[in-house]
Amino acid sequence: MSRCRYTVLTAALTAFLPLTLAAQTPSPLANLARTPPMGWNSWNKFACNVNEELIRETADAMVASGMRDAGYQFVVIDDCWQIARDSTGTIVADPERFPSGIKALADYVHSKGLKFGLYSDAGLLTCQRRPGSRGYEFQDARTYAAWGVDYLKYDWCAHGTQNAEASYRLMRRALDQAGRPIVFSICEWGSNKPWLWARGIGHLWRTTGDITACFDCDQHGYGFARILDMQVGLGTFAGPGGWNDPDMLEVGNEGLTAVESRAHFSLWAILAAPLMAGNDLRSMTAETRDIMTNREVIAVNQDSLGRQGRKVRDDGDLEVWVRELADGSRAVALFNRSATAAEIAVRWPEIGYPASLEARVRDLWKHRDVDRARGAYQATVPAHAVVMVRITP
Numbered sequence: 001m002s003r004c005r006y007t008v009l010t011a012a013l014t015a016f017l018p019l020t021l022a023a024q025t026p027s028p029l030a031n032l033a034r035t036p037p038m039g040w041n042s043w044n045k046f047a048c049n050v051n052e053e054l055i056r057e058t059a060d061a062m063v064a065s066g067m068r069d070a071g072y073q074f075v076v077i078d079d080c081w082q083i084a085r086d087s088t089g090t091i092v093a094d095p096e097r098f099p100s101g102i103k104a105l106a107d108y109v110h111s112k113g114l115k116f117g118l119y120s121d122a123g124l125l126t127c128q129r130r131p132g133s134r135g136y137e138f139q140d141a142r143t144y145a146a147w148g149v150d151y152l153k154y155d156w157c158a159h160g161t162q163n164a165e166a167s168y169r170l171m172r173r174a175l176d177q178a179g180r181p182i183v184f185s186i187c188e189w190g191s192n193k194p195w196l197w198a199r200g201i202g203h204l205w206r207t208t209g210d211i212t213a214c215f216d217c218d219q220h221g222y223g224f225a226r227i228l229d230m231q232v233g234l235g236t237f238a239g240p241g242g243w244n245d246p247d248m249l250e251v252g253n254e255g256l257t258a259v260e261s262r263a264h265f266s267l268w269a270i271l272a273a274p275l276m277a278g279n280d281l282r283s284m285t286a287e288t289r290d291i292m293t294n295r296e297v298i299a300v301n302q303d304s305l306g307r308q309g310r311k312v313r314d315d316g317d318l319e320v321w322v323r324e325l326a327d328g329s330r331a332v333a334l335f336n337r338s339a340t341a342a343e344i345a346v347r348w349p350e351i352g353y354p355a356s357l358e359a360r361v362r363d364l365w366k367h368r369d370v371d372r373a374r375g376a377y378q379a380t381v382p383a384h385a386v387v388m389v390r391i392t393p
Contacts, residue, residue, distance in 0.1 A: 031091055031276040032183050032205035034240045035302040036274045037151070039074025039117065040067075041248050044213070044278025048080035051097040052105050053073040059112045061281035070293040072304060074151045074183070076117030077108050079128045089139055091120075091131060096150060117151030118144060120186075122160030122167040132158055133171065141174035141182075146166055149182055154202075155361050156188035164192040165201070172201045185245070185274075190230075194235035196245060203219035204357065207234060211247035213255030215384055216337070224250060225337060235308035238272055244308060245274050252288035254331035262365060263386040265291050270299035270309035270323045270333050270388075297362040297388065300331040309333075312350045318342055318381075322351045325383065329392040331364075336381035344387070345378035359392055364388045 040058060042050050050366050059075050062068050081102070083094040106116040120140060121132035133140045133154075144152060154171055156164065168186050175182050186194055186202035194205035209231045212221030222230075227246045238244045250267065251261040268275060277292060284292075290355040300323060308324030310332065316340035323331040330351045334344040348355050365388060371377060379387040 002024065005062060027277050029388065031241065031347040032181055032244065034302065036243050036272055037074060037183055037185075037204060038072045038075055038275045038298075038302075039115070039151070040072065040277040040281060041076040041078055041117075043078035043249060044248055045253060045280050046213070047078075048082055049079055052100055054200065055105055056108055057185065058281050059109045059114055062114060062149075063112050064283070064316070065281060065289050065291075066293050068279070070295055071298055072275070072292075073115045073284075074117045074276070074279055075114055075152060076119070076151055076276070078119045078153065079121075079126050079155070080130060081118065081121075082126070082130045085131055085136070090143055091136070091137055091140055093207065094292040097302065097357060109386040110148060115150035115263055116148060117153065118149050119155065119182075120246075121151045121155040122164075122171065125158035127155055133292075134158075137171050137174040138177065141171065141178040144175075144182065145178035145180035149180070151183040151185065153185040153187055155353065156191065159344075162189050164194070165197045168201050170196065187245075189355055195234055199237070199242040203241065204243040206230055206245045207248055207339070211250055213250040215260050224256075224260075224267070228267055228271075231308075232311055235310050238308040239307070240304075240306040243272060243339050246271060247352070248274075248276040248278040250278055252277075252284050255385070256298070258287050258291070259382060259385045260286065263384060265294070265347060266333050266386040267321065267335065269297045270321045270331060272301065272303075272306060272308040272323070275301055285328075296362075296367065296390070298389070300325065300364070300388075313346075318344050320344065322349065325390075327392070329390055332377075332389050332391060334379055334381050334389075335388040336383060339383050341380055341382050342379050343378055345376050346374045346391075351391065353391075353393065354389040360392045362390045362392070364390055 033240045084092045105232045109116040123132045124134045133199040184202045186205040189209050190207040198205040210221040210225050214223040216225040217223040234244050253267050304326045307324050309321050311321050313320040319335040321333040332346050336342050355375045358374045361377050373386045
């Protein structure tokens, strides 16, 4: 997601790939990410302003806030940690920002019961013009494995005429040969429809351009409501081991109200999207912490069935989204995009139940049962908000 917009001239990648690569057998690491990855990434809040003190303090905060115990695992450094390559071609971390080195930092994160992630790029340069991995895929993968990396976010800047599928497949092969289980995040912004080819290569794949902290804007990135629209029709491509990624969370960042942050978090849970926090965990408010650690909403996101939710009704600004869950219940988000409160109803046949069925309705933000309903449930939804319920026969 690092602001992915530069391109430079590169040699064609596919001419040098073995013909057998496209037909390679499934990765021995294919059992990773059976549910959507959960963690934190530095970019949305800090961009290039990263250093080892920030990462250590963020790991501490993830534990102290209860996020680790709620299911968050990964602490991921985005772009700008790297500065050069040494005489052997090994990638070098910025010694001023990371004086202890990346392995020591990964060890610290691991000591907190968390996992550690890094960023690179399939092109010659990263989006912030640091060294990319083009031509160094196998060397970088071995280096990451030796450092204890558990998650790799792999961007798509400076890609020239490279073929996206071949480029990401090459790095996947390098990660497999490195021998360490590493979750592989494909960040090519949905440009080449990765949902059609990325399963078996990556564990998650970006479906859109970059998110930004607003409700429904299109300025230097997309608001979460606009990104939500772009997920319609992609659900069949997601499931255990491979997830559509509508980009990281902006929950708690300036530009979203608390009501909008709850809606954002709820809808990403319905989408079975990766939950990668992008705020400053060290100083977040209690309200933001409570959003990020709502275990009932997280349980929807992490449901073992792994079925992405879908929009079942669109009445202009009033929408109904549903996700089928492993126990036969349904998670439902009643989403009001308008500027005033509105009544929104969900009818049982829309979510796969007979109209005669009586069901328990539990509000996942109020943390209590709110109704026993037959045939339908209706609620008043504030502006820019979601009422999120779990409906259980």
